[in-house]
Amino acid sequence: MVSAGRCVGYGVRVTSSNPTAAAPWWRSAVIYQVYVRSFADANGDGIGDLAGLRSRLDYIHDLGVDAIWLNPFYPSPQADAGYDVSDYRDVDPRFGTLAEFDALLLDSHARNLRVIIDLVPNHTSSEHPWFKAARSAPPGSRERRRYLFRDGYGEQPPNNWRSTFGGSAWSRVGPNDQWYLHLFAPEQPDLDWTNPEVRQEFEAILKFWFDRGVDGFRIDVAHGLAKDPGMPDLGESFATSGPAMAGHPHWDQDQVHDVYRAWRRVSDAYPGDRTFVAEAWVHTPQQLARYVRSDELHTAFNFNFLLAPWNAQALRSAIDDSLGALASVGAPATWVLSNHDVVREVTRYGGGDLGTQRARAAALLMLGLPGGAYVYQGEELGLPEVLELPDAVRQDPTFFRTGGRQRGRDGCRVPLPWSGEAPPFGFGPPGSKPWLPQPSNWANSTVEHERSDPESMLSLYREALRLRRELPSLGDGGLAWLPASGDVLAFGREPGFACVVNVGERAVSSPIRAKVLLASQPLCSDGRLPGATAAWYAS
Numbered sequence: 443m444v445s446a447g448r449c450v451g452y453g454v455r456v457t458s459s460n461p462t463a464a465a466p467w468w469r470s471a472v473i474y475q476v477y478v479r480s481f482a483d484a485n486g487d488g489i490g491d492l493a494g495l496r497s498r499l500d501y502i503h504d505l506g507v508d509a510i511w512l513n514p515f516y517p518s519p520q521a522d523a524g525y526d527v528s529d530y531r532d533v534d535p536r537f538g539t540l541a542e543f544d545a546l547l548l549d550s551h552a553r554n555l556r557v558i559i560d561l562v563p564n565h566t567s568s569e570h571p572w573f574k575a576a577r578s579a580p581p582g583s584r585e586r587r588r589y590l591f592r593d594g595y596g597e598q599p600p601n602n603w604r605s606t607f608g609g610s611a612w613s614r615v616g617p618n619d620q621w622y623l624h625l626f627a628p629e630q631p632d633l634d635w636t637n638p639e640v641r642q643e644f645e646a647i648l649k650f651w652f653d654r655g656v657d658g659f660r661i662d663v664a665h666g667l668a669k670d671p672g673m674p675d676l677g678e679s680f681a682t683s684g685p686a687m688a689g690h691p692h693w694d695q696d697q698v699h700d701v702y703r704a705w706r707r708v709s710d711a712y713p714g715d716r717t718f719v720a721e722a723w724v725h726t727p728q729q730l731a732r733y734v735r736s737d738e739l740h741t742a743f744n745f746n747f748l749l750a751p752w753n754a755q756a757l758r759s760a761i762d763d764s765l766g767a768l769a770s771v772g773a774p775a776t777w778v779l780s781n782h783d784v785v786r787e788v789t790r791y792g793g794g795d796l797g798t799q800r801a802r803a804a805a806l807l808m809l810g811l812p813g814g815a816y817v818y819q820g821e822e823l824g825l826p827e828v829l830e831l832p833d834a835v836r837q838d839p840t841f842f843r844t845g846g847r848q849r850g851r852d853g854c855r856v857p858l859p860w861s862g863e864a865p866p867f868g869f870g871p872p873g874s875k876p877w878l879p880q881p882s883n884w885a886n887s888t889v890e891h892e893r894s895d896p897e898s899m900l901s902l903y904r905e906a907l908r909l910r911r912e913l914p915s916l917g918d919g920g921l922a923w924l925p926a927s928g929d930v931l932a933f934g935r936e937p938g939f940a941c942v943v944n945v946g947e948r949a950v951s952s953p954i955r956a957k958v959l960l961a962s963q964p965l966c967s968d969g970r971l972p973g974a975t976a977a978w979y980a981s
């Protein structure tokens with residue numbers, strides 16, 4: 443078991459003048475990702491909903507974060523868990539109503555929590571009225587020109603592009619009819635972003651939600667909107683998934699940036715520091731930095747940090763390369779360890795006690811770095827990936843489109859355990875059946891259990907976030923690396939903060955001799971850091 447995460451009795455220096463007080467909130471925010479369908483189920487149908495989220499807002503507030511990001515809750519056939527939107531201006535009845543959303547917004551703002559929602563502009567649902575109209579309309583019609591319809595070669599699709607979820611990226615609307623592009627599932631036809639009607643529609647959607655009071659948008663597949671108009675075959679040098687290499691014919695095309703410049707003009711017209719965060723899976727920090735130029739999106743998820751292996755050199759390079767590239771455009775970094783698309787970090791870092799220790803250290807590393815950070819629901823409980831889901835309950839299209847070769851993303855989407863000794867662990871009312879089964883051994887990972895355990899992951903996150911709010915050195919700003927050996931990362935931040943991470947397995951002496959504010963597990967009595975341990979110091 444992981445033991446004592448916290449060193450009590452150390453004073454925290456708090457200065458009255460916070461140098462970053464005037465900076466916009468999103469430069470330093472910690473944002474909690476709510477995967478709505480797995481957060482809390484108020485009506486007992488097994489699916490999390492907005493009412494459930496509303497009833498648990500105090501938990502999120504007490505955690506000490508600044509904002510929440512909600513995954514899509516719009517009307518949707520749920521072919522890809524809501525990333526197939528059939529109406530961008532409403533709430534799916536499974537999740538609630540527009541009135542419930544407005545109430546959630548009010549309740550969140552009353553707790554000083556900002557609200558970011560998910561915008562899915564690369565594709566609509568195939569049940570969106572636009573696509574329904576396009577199906578029956580003739581080739582070349584206005585209806586078809588909103589999407590990417592092309593002629594194929596007999597029974598062969600127009601090119602060799604592959605769906606991210608497996609299989610061809612092309613499907614037909616009928617025998618002998620045209621093909622349409624879907625970089626994801628066939629139920630997610632890609633829009634044609636060269637069409638002014640598409641652009642106008644999405645600017646109107648942004649305004650619809652900004653007018654309701656949302657604080658920002660997470661932009662789904664931000665690197666995918668523009669396609670090479672020649673639609674050339676994908677050369678062998680390009681992987682079909684994974685971060686996009688420069689020159690790829692449908693990822694990270696230059697033309698996407700024009701869309702974001704237009705959106706920035708929309709957000710800038712609203713009061714109160716509205717913000718965008720880009721989901722852009724690109725290969726280099728330089729590519730990513732282009733999305734956050736001062737007239738484009740505000741921030742972008744830092745996936746190179748997430749993808750870095752548990753290795754001091756790799757982590758330091760990911761940090762340095764990101765900070766360097768982002769500094770050149772004046773944007774803050776936005777660190778992320780997990781989300782609803784990737785294997786949870788406890789499991790990625792090796793699983794079991796070792797994976798947990800590393801994840802605890804990674805949390806202090808992430809929250810000590812300059813910029814903002816995202817916490818994916820359940821990360822603060824130290825949940826592992828659920829690897830043992832039976833095939834019969836899986837829902838991710840990746841699983842089905844690869845014939846099960848890829849297990850898919852259901853394992854990081856299992857509903858949260860809140861309380862009690864057995865499923866549904868307070869996720870829904872007693873007797874309700876969560877949409878994915880929870881492991882029966884999650885009783886020690888419930889919010890209720892971890893809240894009363896000072897050594898739990900939850901207590902570590904709460905304490906780190908509390909310190910982060912108090913210490914003027916944390917959040918936005920810079921970092922100075924301190925000399926440290928091989929497996930150790932050590933950096934200082936002004937005023938008076940240092941973070942040391944021992945990525946290795948053996949105990950090492952710390953380059954810092956100062957008061958320990960917080961440690962991911964108890965330090966040795968002589969001040970050395972055990973393996974897989976991070977500590978924060980008042981330097």
Ligand code: GLC
Nearest residue numbers: 522525562626662663782783
């Ligand atoms: C993004 C989402 C993912 C979704 C995909 C298609 O990567 O995070 O969950 O499947 O886009 O919309």
Ligand code: CA
Nearest residue numbers: 483485489491
């Ligand atoms: Ca429900």
